Amino acid sequence: xxxxxxxxxxxxxxxxxxITNYVTxxxxxxxxxxxxxxxxxxxxxxxxxxxxxxxxxxxxxxxxLNSRTIxxxxxxxxxxxxxxxxxxxxxxGAGASQLRTDTxxxxxxxIKFHVIRGNxxxxxxxxxxxxxxxxxxxxxxxxxxDENLAFMAGFVKDxxxxxGSVIALTGAIDLISDGGKCYAIRNxxxxxxxxxxxxxxxxxxxxxxxxxxxxxxxxxxxxSVCLMGLAGEIGYSHLLEHExxxxxxxxxxxxxxxxxxxxxxxxxxxxxL
Amino acid sequence: xxxxxxxxxxxxxxxxxxITNYVTxxxxxxxxxxxxxxxxxxxxxxxxxxxxxxxxxxxxxxxxLNSRTIxxxxxxxxxxxxxxxxxxxxxxGAGASQLRTDTxxxxxxxIKFHVIRGNxxxxxxxxxxxxxxxxxxxxxxxxxxDENLAFMAGFVKDxxxxxGSVIALTGAIDLISDGGKCYAIRNxxxxxxxxxxxxxxxxxxxxxxxxxxxxxxxxxxxxSVCLMGLAGEIGYSHLLEHExxxxxxxxxxxxxxxxxxxxxxxxxxxxxL
Amino acid sequence: xxxxxxxxxxxxxxxxxxITNYVTxxxxxxxxxxxxxxxxxxxxxxxxxxxxxxxxxxxxxxxxLNSRTIxxxxxxxxxxxxxxxxxxxxxxGAGASQLRTDTxxxxxxxIKFHVIRGNxxxxxxxxxxxxxxxxxxxxxxxxxxDENLAFMAGFVKDxxxxxGSVIALTGAIDLISDGGKCYAIRNxxxxxxxxxxxxxxxxxxxxxxxxxxxxxxxxxxxxSVCLMGLAGEIGYSHLLEHExxxxxxxxxxxxxxxxxxxxxxxxxxxxxL
Numbered sequence: 001x002x003x004x005x006x007x008x009x010x011x012x013x014x015x016x017x018x019i020t021n022y023v024t025x026x027x028x029x030x031x032x033x034x035x036x037x038x039x040x041x042x043x044x045x046x047x048x049x050x051x052x053x054x055x056x057x058x059x060x061x062x063x064x065l066n067s068r069t070i071x072x073x074x075x076x077x078x079x080x081x082x083x084x085x086x087x088x089x090x091x092x093g094a095g096a097s098q099l100r101t102d103t104x105x106x107x108x109x110x111i112k113f114h115v116i117r118g119n120x121x122x123x124x125x126x127x128x129x130x131x132x133x134x135x136x137x138x139x140x141x142x143x144x145x146d147e148n149l150a151f152m153a154g155f156v157k158d159x160x161x162x163x164g165s166v167i168a169l170t171g172a173i174d175l176i177s178d179g180g181k182c183y184a185i186r187n188x189x190x191x192x193x194x195x196x197x198x199x200x201x202x203x204x205x206x207x208x209x210x211x212x213x214x215x216x217x218x219x220x221x222x223x224s225v226c227l228m229g230l231a232g233e234i235g236y237s238h239l240l241e242h243e244x245x246x247x248x249x250x251x252x253x254x255x256x257x258x259x260x261x262x263x264x265x266x267x268x269x270x271x272x273l
Numbered sequence: 274x275x276x277x278x279x280x281x282x283x284x285x286x287x288x289x290x291x292i293t294n295y296v297t298x299x300x301x302x303x304x305x306x307x308x309x310x311x312x313x314x315x316x317x318x319x320x321x322x323x324x325x326x327x328x329x330x331x332x333x334x335x336x337x338l339n340s341r342t343i344x345x346x347x348x349x350x351x352x353x354x355x356x357x358x359x360x361x362x363x364x365x366g367a368g369a370s371q372l373r374t375d376t377x378x379x380x381x382x383x384i385k386f387h388v389i390r391g392n393x394x395x396x397x398x399x400x401x402x403x404x405x406x407x408x409x410x411x412x413x414x415x416x417x418x419d420e421n422l423a424f425m426a427g428f429v430k431d432x433x434x435x436x437g438s439v440i441a442l443t444g445a446i447d448l449i450s451d452g453g454k455c456y457a458i459r460n461x462x463x464x465x466x467x468x469x470x471x472x473x474x475x476x477x478x479x480x481x482x483x484x485x486x487x488x489x490x491x492x493x494x495x496x497s498v499c500l501m502g503l504a505g506e507i508g509y510s511h512l513l514e515h516e517x518x519x520x521x522x523x524x525x526x527x528x529x530x531x532x533x534x535x536x537x538x539x540x541x542x543x544x545x546l
Numbered sequence: 547x548x549x550x551x552x553x554x555x556x557x558x559x560x561x562x563x564x565i566t567n568y569v570t571x572x573x574x575x576x577x578x579x580x581x582x583x584x585x586x587x588x589x590x591x592x593x594x595x596x597x598x599x600x601x602x603x604x605x606x607x608x609x610x611l612n613s614r615t616i617x618x619x620x621x622x623x624x625x626x627x628x629x630x631x632x633x634x635x636x637x638x639g640a641g642a643s644q645l646r647t648d649t650x651x652x653x654x655x656x657i658k659f660h661v662i663r664g665n666x667x668x669x670x671x672x673x674x675x676x677x678x679x680x681x682x683x684x685x686x687x688x689x690x691x692d693e694n695l696a697f698m699a700g701f702v703k704d705x706x707x708x709x710g711s712v713i714a715l716t717g718a719i720d721l722i723s724d725g726g727k728c729y730a731i732r733n734x735x736x737x738x739x740x741x742x743x744x745x746x747x748x749x750x751x752x753x754x755x756x757x758x759x760x761x762x763x764x765x766x767x768x769x770s771v772c773l774m775g776l777a778g779e780i781g782y783s784h785l786l787e788h789e790x791x792x793x794x795x796x797x798x799x800x801x802x803x804x805x806x807x808x809x810x811x812x813x814x815x816x817x818x819l
Contacts, residue, residue, distance in 0.1 A: 022295040022568040023575055023587050027519075029296055029469035034518050039469065040366070041296050044339040050370040066590040066614060068339060093586070097596040194803070196575035196585065238515045242784045244803025245580050246573075246796040250519040257467070257517025295568040300792075302569055302742035307791050312742065313639070314569050317612040323643040341612060511788045523792040530740070530790025 002268050003261030005213045005223035010036035014056035014086070014211035018204055019043050019073050021063025021092065024197030027249065028059075031201035034257035035227070037208035048072035052079040057086035057211035059204050062103055063093065070103055077111040086210035089113045089165075090203040095125030105129055108163065114210050115221050117168040117203050120144060120152075127159050144173040153182040153273045166221050168206070170199065174229070176222045182273040183222040187229025189236050194245045198252070202228040205256070226268035231255035233267070275541050276534030278486045278496035283309035287329035287359070287484035291477055292316050292346050294336025294365065297470030300522065301332075304474035307530035308500070310481035321345035325352040330359035330484035332477050335376055336366065343376055350384040359483035362386045362438075363476035368398030378402055381436060387483050388494050390441040390476050393417060393425075400432050417446040426455040426546045439494050441479070443472065447502070449495045455546040456495040460502025462509050467518045471525070475501040478529070499541035504528035506540070548814050549807030551759045551769035556582035560602035560632070560757035564750055565589050565619050567609025567638065570743030573795065574605075577747035580803035581773070583754035594618035598625040603632035603757035605750050608649055609639065616649055623657040632756035635659045635711075636749035641671030651675055654709060660756050661767050663714040663749050666690060666698075673705050690719040699728040699819045712767050714752070716745065720775070722768045729768040732815040733775025735782050740791045744798070748774040751802070772814035777801035779813070 015038045020028055025041060032039040042051040045068065052058060058080040060073045080087050089111075091104035104126055108116065116126065120142035144152045153175055160167045161179035168176045174185040192198045206224040213220035235251035243251075288311045293301055298314060305312040315324040318341065325331060331353040333346045353360050362384075364377035377399055381389070389399065393415035417425045426448055433440045434452035441449045447458040465471045479497040486493035508524035516524075561584045566574055571587060578585040588597040591614065598604060604626040606619050626633050635657075637650035650672055654662070662672065666688035690698045699721055706713045707725035714722045720731040738744045752770040759766035781797035789797075 021587070023571050023585075025296050026299060026469065026572060030519050030522065033467050033469060039296075040369070041294070041337055042366075042370070043337060044372065047338065047370050047372040050372070051366075054369055064587050064589060065593065093588075093597075096586070096600055097588070097593050099590065099593040099596070194579050196572065196579060234515075242780075242797075242800060242804060244800030246576050246799035246803070249576065250523065250796065251515075253519035254515060254517030257519070258515060298569050299572060299742065303792050303795065306740050306742060312569075313642070314567070314610050315639075315643070316610060317645065320611065320643050320645040323645070324639075327642055507788075523796065524788075526792035527788060527790030530792070531788060 001219050002223040002226055003265040005209055005216065005220045006227060006259065006261045006264055008212040009208050012212040013037055014208045015040060015054065016057045016059055016204060016207045017042065017051055017055040017076065018059045019048060019069060019076060020059065020061035020200060023063060024200040027197045027253065028200050028204040030253050031256055032204045032208060034253050035205050035208055039204065043069045043072045045071045045075050048076040049079055052076045053083060055085065057207040059088045059090065059207040060107065061090040061092055061200055061203055062100055063200065065100065065103055073107060074110060077107060081111055086207055087111065087113045088203050088207045088210065089116045090200065091116065091118045091122045091126055094118065094122045101125055113165045114217050115166040115168055115206060116163065117170060117206060119171055120169055123159065123167060123169045144169065144171050144175060149173065149184060153184060157182050166218055168221055168225060170202065170225060174225045176218065176225055178218040181218060184271050184273055185222065185225050185229060186269040187226050188232045191236060191248060192232045195249045198228065198232065222270065226270060227256065227259060227264055230264060230267040231259060274492050275496040275499055276538040278482055278489065278493045279500060279532065279534045279537055281485040282481050285485040286310055287481045288313060288327065289330045289332055289477060289480045290315065290324055290328040290349065291332045292321060292342060292349060293332065293334035293473060296336060297473040300470045300526065301473050301477040303526050304529055305477045305481060307526050308478050308481055312477065316342045316345045318344045318348050321349040322352050325349045326356060328358065330480040332361045332363065332480040333380065334363040334365055334473055334476055335373055336473065338373065338376055346380060347383060350380060354384050359480055360384065360386045361476050361480045361483065362389045363473065364389065364391045364395045364399055367391065367395045374398055386438045387490050388439040388441055388479060389436065390443060390479060392444055393442055396432065396440060396442045417442065417444050417448060422446065422457060426457060430455050439491055441494055441498060443475065443498060447498045449491065449498055451491040454491060456543050457546055458495065458498050458502060458543040460499050460542050461505045464509060464521060465505045468522045471501065471505065495543065499543060500529065500532060500537055503537060503540040504532060547765050548769040548772055549811040551755055551762065551766045552773060552805065552807045552810055554758040555754050558758040559583055560754045561586060561600065562603045562605055562750060562753045563588065563597055563601040563622065564605045565594060565615060565622060566605065566607035566746060569609060570746040573743045573799065574746050574750040576799050577802055578750045578754055580799050581751050581754055585750065589615045589618045591617045591621050594622040595625055598622045599629060601631065603753040605634045605636065605753040606653065607636040607638055607746055607749055608646055609746065611646065611649055619653060620656060623653060627657055632753050633657065633659045634749050634753045634756065635662045636746065637662065637664045637668045637672055640664065640668040647671055659711045660763050661712040661714055661752060662709065663716060663752060666715055666717055669705065669713060669715045690715065690717050690721060695719065695730060699730060703728050712764055714767055714771060716748065716771060720771045722764065722771055724764040727764060728819040730817050730819055731768065731771050731775060733772050734778045737782060737794060738778045741795045744774065768816065772816060773802065773805060773810055776810060776813040777805060
């Protein structure tokens with residue numbers, strides 16, 4: 001099933017519109033290409049609105065939001081919803097400022113996202129409408145671990161039911177739920193946190209997975225999370241002597257590029273709660 | 274001749290002003306440095322206007338245009354034309370939205386570009402004032418191939434004559450014409466399409482080539498296209514096991530960095546129609 | 547002492563807010579992560595103001611300034627000063643346009659920066675309120691060399707005293723002074739000038755060093771300059787056959803990632819004037 005989701009991405013090659021931050025946008029584009037889909041970026045409101053219509057998916061990431069791009073997010077998001085496109089929200093830094101929290105919360109209110117993907121702090125911020133975030137990383141107290149796994153899975157299920165979106169809370173253990181089942185995924189490596197953009201890349205890839213697998217949104221989201229984590233493991237194993245986080249970034253994207261459905265099926269580490 | 278164009282870039286080291294998209298801007302800057310020129314980026318209208326004057330070339334790329342940067346494009350473009358600088362237009366996504374089509378068409382009307390470089394869909398959009406684009410890639414029906422080569426070369430020649438610009442329609446086979454001769458270039462590899470920014474990099478490099486070879490604009494444009502394609506071939510040959518599109522991007526820029534005029538002369542694959 | 551400064555960065559892991567250009571922002575983020583700190587980017591005025599409060603340092607880089615981000619620079623800068631955060635100014639292209647010169651000069655007037663880091667042309671522009679810059683590179687006549695070392699060190703000391711900021715004039719020889727002592731640092735390689743962003747990365751890293759070493763600002767600034775230059779040397783030694791400037795960029799960031807305080811102490815090449 002997880003491998004089949006990847007095969008569908010490569011067969012259909014969705015065009016993913018990204019309104020995303022300028023920090024990691026290049027990696028997002030190359031990650032989307034690596035997985036077999038195509039990226040396009042447009043964030044001027046009138047342009048973003050129109051570009052939406054020729055795409056199959058919209059990935060909204062608020063990492064470096066401004067008043068112009070916020071307008072583009074709402075206009076493109078509403079258009080994408082009308083057209084039935086795959087819709088992903090990445091609420092980068094929600095909880096770190098009022099503008100980010102309000103924008104993410106309002107986007108959720110106005111637009112029905114298929115998946116909302118963030119770290120524990122961001123997801124909790126959206127749940128409560130307030131919270132705290134140490135930059136874009138989850139604070140220690142917020143991390144999912146073996147002790148709080150059942151509790152956190154319950155939280156993610158609840159939030160999915162109340163929001164009507166699949167919730168993907170990613171970290172050392174990733175939790176993805178549609179309100180019924182909850183995937184707990186253990187792929188990935190801690191060194192991925194020393195690269196900027198692994199979360200952003202995942203959201204872009206996930207948009208392609210949702211677009212290519214509209215009948216299996218939960219599985220498609222889980223498949224993309226396994227793929228990203230597994231690419232992190234494979235990329236790490238390919239690091240040469242003296243290489244660090246910059247080469248690791250390249251080797252992760254390379255691993256996505258070379259990922260087969262068989263490797264994904266074999267390497268995915270998950271349980272369903 | 275093609276090698277001589279590269280030598281002139283390295284001897285003169287033009288300063289290239291880029292008003293370009295934020296997706297691939299870093300690669301454009303490093304590609305311009307790799308070829309032996311210098312990049313500068315400015316897109317606030319008053320700043321862009323003034324920065325233009327200290328440069329030798331202006332590369333306008335509409336990939337993530339917005340109302341502010343569009344104003345900068347017109348102001349900088351008109352200033353660059355007054356000053357006799359090399360002027361390149363890369364109409365990314367023309368045909369994909371009205372704003373992109375209109376901006377590109379109006380830039381062509383107001384500013385005399387030395388070269389307009391795009392894929393078949395973008396170039397056809399500019400020719401007809403309308404069209405269709407699957408994202409930023411040329412649709413299959415638009416690709417230049419051995420069957421339609423003569424027809425497409427004729428189209429490029431016609432458009433060059435009517436527009437007064439060298440037209441560089443790039444793809445599996447690249448066509449570059451000044452209305453008289455038409456270069457058909459077969460360097461490059463299909464895997465370059467799996468990297469974001471190879472077209473953007475080429476436009477930035479081409480601006481340096483035009484600035485350094487003002488007496489031989491057609492040859493300079495053709496030389497830069499051969500160089501980019503050949504760098505794609507060389508970079509591909511240097512890929513290590515397990516490497517994919519992210520490493521390929523680096524190895525292409527590296528190949529530009531290490532390109533000699535001899536290698537370029539020897540590796541260029543073209544005919545003149 | 548220089549090694550101790552790096553250890554403090556890794557122990558404290560400051561959160562560095564960057565209002566920086568979109569050309570090199572990804573490399574700045576990865577370089578900050580490589581050194582052991584965390585980056586965050588925000589440039590919408592209200593967002594930047596609020597994000598400042600959760601950070602330990604602010605790095606202002608005017609490389610692709612616009613009217614919106616300029617407002618963010620002033621608001622975030624004044625907030626960071628009120629909060630006693632580490633404050634760095636990177637006046638990219640000061641002297642190349644009136645907007646850049648005015649913005650940098652006004653930022654200096656309104657905000658007390660711990661360190662102002664630029665090339666000789668930019669620093670001289672700020673000193674005189676006018677000047678000339680060949681793009682973002684120092685013009686030949688402005689370079690620090692063995693002949694003008696004593697004179698330039700005197701200039702840097704003077705400017706530090708009059709401005710109240712540590713001045714870091716970087717180039718083939720780097721000069722860093724607090725008005726009393728002046729470090730002259732000879733780490734680095736000329737090939738670093740063929741990569742975009744080594745200066746921007748240094749400013750981001752330096753912000754982390756200042757935040758983690760508030761009692762030793764001069765030494766912290768000098769330590770970050772030695773680290774960046776040494777990473778340039780080490781990264782160069784790790785280049786494989788056929789690699790060029792794009793791989794060099796990765797290998798420099800990788801070398802920062804793998805830098806130990808012992809390597810830094812042993813490899814730092816400086817004298818105190």
